[in-house]
Amino acid sequence: MKEKPASFSTESQEKSEVLANILCEEIIRGQLKPGEKLSETAIASRFKVSRGPVREALRRLAERNFVDFVPNVGARVASTSLTDMLHLMEVRESLEVLAAELAAEKMTAVERSRLEKLYRNHLSMFSRERINPYFQSPEDFDFHYAIAKGSDNPILFKILCEDLYPKLLVCRSQHQYIKGRGTKALEEHQFILAAITEGDSELAGLYMKRHLQSARASLENLIEPPT
Amino acid sequence: MKEKPASFSTESQEKSEVLANILCEEIIRGQLKPGEKLSETAIASRFKVSRGPVREALRRLAERNFVDFVPNVGARVASTSLTDMLHLMEVRESLEVLAAELAAEKMTAVERSRLEKLYRNHLSMFSRERINPYFQSPEDFDFHYAIAKGSDNPILFKILCEDLYPKLLVCRSQHQYIKGRGTKALEEHQFILAAITEGDSELAGLYMKRHLQSARASLENLIEPPT
DNA sequence: TCGAGCAAAATTGTAGACAAAATGAAAGAG
DNA sequence: CTCTTTCATTTTGTCTACAATTTTGCTCGA
Known part of the structure; x- marks a missing residue:
């Protein structure tokens, strides 16, 4: 042997x-x-x-x-434009809604408790040092990563975590796009978490949709500023 | 030069x-x-x-x-199981709904007329030789390909046409999954087409969703036959 | 001054050879 | 008879060398 x-x-x-x-x-x-x-x-x-x-x-x-x-x-x-990033966010939104719905249906008990623990850690972390732009921080991605995992769909997981997220990180670094949406994003996570732990697929998807829509909307403003 | x-x-x-x-x-x-x-x-x-x-x-x-x-x-x-195919279809459904919505918003006039022409060709083609399983035929994919293109989102297009569709073709060949849904799929295309040409994003997405849901449902039955 | 054309240099594409690891079969011990 | 160990074969990983293409800079001429 x-x-x-x-x-x-x-x-x-x-x-x-x-x-x-x-x-x-x-x-x-x-x-x-x-x-x-x-x-x-x-x-x-x-x-x-x-x-x-x-x-x-x-x-x-x-x-x-x-x-x-x-x-x-x-x-x-490869150079990625802000337009590319917008396209990425469009796709991401669609897929993460699916991920949240599936996670609400299929996450195991331990996964749910782990997600909750993750959220509480973020909460305490950002309530002390409050200058942090939570949105798109490594912690932010951790949360979404866990949900993608919980969807129990390897294809979905791969596209999100191995294709889209890295690409978004590239965009961010190439544009110094550190648009911190304060602790707003963190609050939104709370609703998503609640829906998932209760197994409410439809609601989880809806909260996720709004969560990412607001992120995408602020990006759209960056590209073509409002009149 | x-x-x-x-x-x-x-x-x-x-x-x-x-x-x-x-x-x-x-x-x-x-x-x-x-x-x-x-x-x-x-x-x-x-x-x-x-x-x-x-x-x-x-x-x-x-x-x-x-x-x-x-x-x-x-x-x-790589060997792809029917479960993989189900996961692929789940992701596909989500992304094609988005594609249909975007296509309804953004397709140019010439793209719309081209899509309509494509549909009419399929219609006449399959009304003559009626033994064909339209679903998942090259023609079926042509239609969805055109919509993905019309979404005007290169990221979305790439994932659908260069990742998902080829993978689905692999699944099909590895399982002889030639589940022809008759001319049913063709009829469904008509509704999608109509919604897109009228620029009704929401409706186009909805028809697309139903279109792919029925395909996915029949696949699910194949995996765990109904009681 | 500017552009075309040629030539040299640098870079990519491919081939072949050697080193390292894994596979498979045979021999031996229990 | 079965399991283990060993060794030869095969296959993969890497390197060096050479061919082909592109890039660059120079010269020449208008």
């Missing part, structure tokens, strides 16, 4: 995957700026690897639309 | 992309069966290329979840 050498913390190793994750992270953090050239040789020498793994990593990122790729020319960091 | 040599029909060339498309097509057609091993060397020799492009192609397909990938082991054709 083989000792499992990687007890935890990882690893599938495979440099191309590690590279893809690192580059993805740097794009999200904004350390790699939109439009910036991603030279294979430069990346290869930076990470002390050959170009093979780099190419594979870039292909993966291209498939996920984190980089724009032109054959025989190369890869560049 | 350079002559553009590839006047049309393509090409970005780049073997890894060509390979990815071919393999994807074969998975959709069911020529590559679920769970089947995708050996790099085998594919490389089959297409008379080196392993490099093959690896890149497989990485792309893995990112799109058409193949399951295990480091140091290799890639296998």
